[in-house]
Amino acid sequence: MMRIGIDFGGTKIEAAALDDTGAFVARIREPNPGSYDAALALVAQLIARVEAEAGPARSVGLAIPGSPSPRTGLIRNANSTYLNDRRFGEDLALALGRPVRLANDANCLALSEALDGAGNGAASVFGVIVGTGCGGGLVVGGELVEGAHGVAAEIGHVSLPWPSVDEAPGPACWCGLRGCLETWVSGSGFQRDHEATTGRAWTAQAVVAAARDGDEGAATALDRYIDRLGRALAMVVNLVDPEVFVLGGGMSNVSELYDRLPDIVARHAFADHWDGRIVAARWGDSSGVRGAARLWND
Numbered sequence: 001m002m003r004i005g006i007d008f009g010g011t012k013i014e015a016a017a018l019d020d021t022g023a024f025v026a027r028i029r030e031p032n033p034g035s036y037d038a039a040l041a042l043v044a045q046l047i048a049r050v051e052a053e054a055g056p057a058r059s060v061g062l063a064i065p066g067s068p069s070p071r072t073g074l075i076r077n078a079n080s081t082y083l084n085d086r087r088f089g090e091d092l093a094l095a096l097g098r099p100v101r102l103a104n105d106a107n108c109l110a111l112s113e114a115l116d117g118a119g120n121g122a123a124s125v126f127g128v129i130v131g132t133g134c135g136g137g138l139v140v141g142g143e144l145v146e147g148a149h150g151v152a153a154e155i156g157h158v159s160l161p162w163p164s165v166d167e168a169p170g171p172a173c174w175c176g177l178r179g180c181l182e183t184w185v186s187g188s189g190f191q192r193d194h195e196a197t198t199g200r201a202w203t204a205q206a207v208v209a210a211a212r213d214g215d216e217g218a219a220t221a222l223d224r225y226i227d228r229l230g231r232a233l234a235m236v237v238n239l240v241d242p243e244v245f246v247l248g249g250g251m252s253n254v255s256e257l258y259d260r261l262p263d264i265v266a267r268h269a270f271a272d273h274w275d276g277r278i279v280a281a282r283w284g285d286s287s288g289v290r291g292a293a294r295l296w297n298d
Helices: 036-054 088-096 105-116 187-198 204-212 216-239 256-268 284-293
Strands: 002-008 012-018 024-031 057-064 101-104 124-130 134-140 244-248 277-280
Touching (some): 036 057, 057 105, 105 124, 124 216, 244 284
Parallel strands (some): 124 244, 244 277
């Protein structure tokens, strides 16, 4: 029997049915309508359409921005802000007439990549999304580690470690604090830093392309970005020491990361030797929907 996963993104919502081997049987994407009731209705419609194509599913899981509070059940920390303070899981279960499970989208990426992706076979996998925002997820022994308050591995909202004088206190973050990693190592943070030093409002892709062509301003911005991300991963090593880091999101496509990050992590990790792996997500932007389908492991 199939499992259905939903990836609730800021611009699109994807539904997919996976069989027991992890193969896609059906897959549909639609634009996110941008309001609570419309999004709730769209998710229900997508599930119905997937089941019409693939047959009945035994479970439904959702990868969402933010996460449900273990205390109240309300969604918090979602950049799709209309989800916040709403009982999205309960409302969807009521609309569908069946139980659903929800998890943060970075947690779903980590779970997908740990089970049959780039982290397959590792005892511990730390997934990091470096895209428009920055998020993290931790899987140990094939199980998500969500923490007592459901915020384990929220790497995007800790401070940049080992900051230089000109990096402190850091840019204001939407969460209300300053200097969060999301403001530095997300794709949007990379663009902001480049624009602040060059005055050029370029996309992240354009900055990387210019760096490869020898543009000094772009190259130094990329150097700063890689150094900051390396420091961030070293902090994770000092906390949980995962065997594998799996990177997803738009910045994970920058090939220079995989050549240069290990030396930076090793330099900052509190160990006599570090030889962990840093790899790109095998499933790319499909990791969220695949991990969501696997939130039911029974």
